[in-house]
Amino acid sequence: MNRRHLISTTALLVMSGSVWAQAYPNRVVKLQVPFAPGGTTDIVARVIAEPLGKALGQSVVVENKAGGGGVVGANETAKSAPDGYSLGVATVSTTAANPAINPKIPYNPITDFTPIINIAATPNVIAVHPSFPAHDYKGFVAELKKNPGRYSYSSSGTGGIGHLQTELWKSLAGVFITHIPYRGAGPALNDTVAGQVPIIFDNMPSAMPFIQTGKLIPIVVAAPQRLPQLPNVPTFKEVGLEPVNRMAYYGIYGPKNLPKEVIEKVSAGVKKALQDPAVAKRIQDTGSLVVGNSPEEFAAQIKAEYEVYKKVVDQQKLKLD
Template sequence: MSACKSAFTLRRELGMFLAGLACTLATVGLAQAQAQPQTQVWPAHPVKLISPWPAGGSNDTFSRLIATRLTTTLGQPVIVENRPGASGTLGVSQVARSPADGYTLVMGSSPTHATALSIYPQLSYHPLKDFAPVTLVGSSANGLVVHPSVPANSVAELIALAKARPGKLSYASTGSGSSQHLSAELFKVMTGVDMLHVPYKGAAPAVSDIVAGHVNLGFHNLVDVLPHVKAGTLRLLAVTSAQRTKALPDTPTIAEAGVPGYMAEVWFGVFAPAKTPRPLIDRLHREISAALAEPEIRARFDASGMDVVGSGPDAFARYVQEEITKWSDIVRRADVKPN
């Protein structure tokens, strides 16, 4: 009798297990079926790529290069929208609150996703928790440039001049916490010089005022200053990267020019709002990587001094975390405050 009961109990438990398994599989299948239409038809209408800086700067330039190519490969317009303000954090915060459907992206950078968290106590977004990293587009050196009226033809001469005139030399940046700002602050910390910070709301007005002689110098992205260097309206002393750039093989790094260990780079990468479906993130990564491999686009990046990366979403997330850790220490040491 007990054996019969055991067999009956076994059959009942097996039946309940199979029923539960069937229910689970059906639920998973339903979820997949519901998710597939979203990813299969995407994009069904135009995609926005937010550039959180003014038009004409490097972020805007790189955003438009990628958007033009994606418009062709995705079959829908990819529209670049400039939403500047608060050192890029204004436009980024708006994207953080956007639907996670793949239709709103942002060209983030080291100021918005590596340093802002340390500088702004009330930052309205978290660089990683509120975003899904898509790909690290590339990284670039800033160029240390001076107005031709500044009597310094090398980094060593600039340091000597700044020490002879403490607080008198001024440098332009694109805002507190920007790569231009922190490149200069790192320079100040490592050389012991005192220079006046003049923040602007973008690269174009900052560089324009250096060219006009209203500000003495700046640490600016090469794409923003090279035309002026070639025209002779700015003098390039060095680059901020660890190695010399391919675009300027004869220009020394700041480390080579007398500040051992100095290194500061600006990077750009595409982010989507957190919880964007992974299939959309993976497709975006593939499409952007293909765009970066196009000879014409690669040539434009190379000419600007940008080293193309195109890393995957997971590697990009790890890189952002490493950058947050690195720059938080520099922000603390330089006592960087918001504008």
């Protein structure tokens, strides 16, 4: 190969790389939700998908892939091609709680993904069916202590944040209730609202509509302070259980080795979407807080949360059901 040919080839490669970067995305982008429709992860994903698509200039299509407390969908995202067309919604369940309790998780939550941006921080809530004998925290705990093993609670799945936070709360509160795992918050909510399971530990966005209509009664929330939407409901910190007072996160990530151009475009697109007052209001109306941090900050957040739940699992000797 002569020098002129080498220079031409190098120039072509540089130009093609530049064109690729400018062209992304040139087709539909998939945003995978690792839970069934109807839960908080699904709600946040659908709120951000349309404005993100407008910012990127291509449609962003939400796909649900439930199973294994979020593991099935998260693993598919981890194993997808690192081209920016298969992204996923990162949750505490899939990147921290489930990996902390399940030694058979097929991915490493720290090394097998490229964190891009945290969209929102979401309070969690323990709520009960209206038929439950107590509708305040003190009475709730008293009823459970009076009848150990009589009641059960639903969650979005074994190893999810609802499961681990409830187990942590149980150990600190000195109560026993049986865990009933589902394939997502949507199905768990449906059975709790129907009265088939009396208690649920869920995220505020998916639980709030049922709380607002009186189909669920909020007992205690995991949030920095009382929520404006639920001014009479105490936080876990207020009832003396600050270790349980942890919010969930809902962000976007992709498989490891995502190109820098993809990270920057998706991050910028989400930030632009979050600057829209209408989009921000839809998120805030669910009880969530808008975040929109950097890829580096989100990566550090995921690592820190994983370490917290790993410590919880080890200290409480929690194991899969």
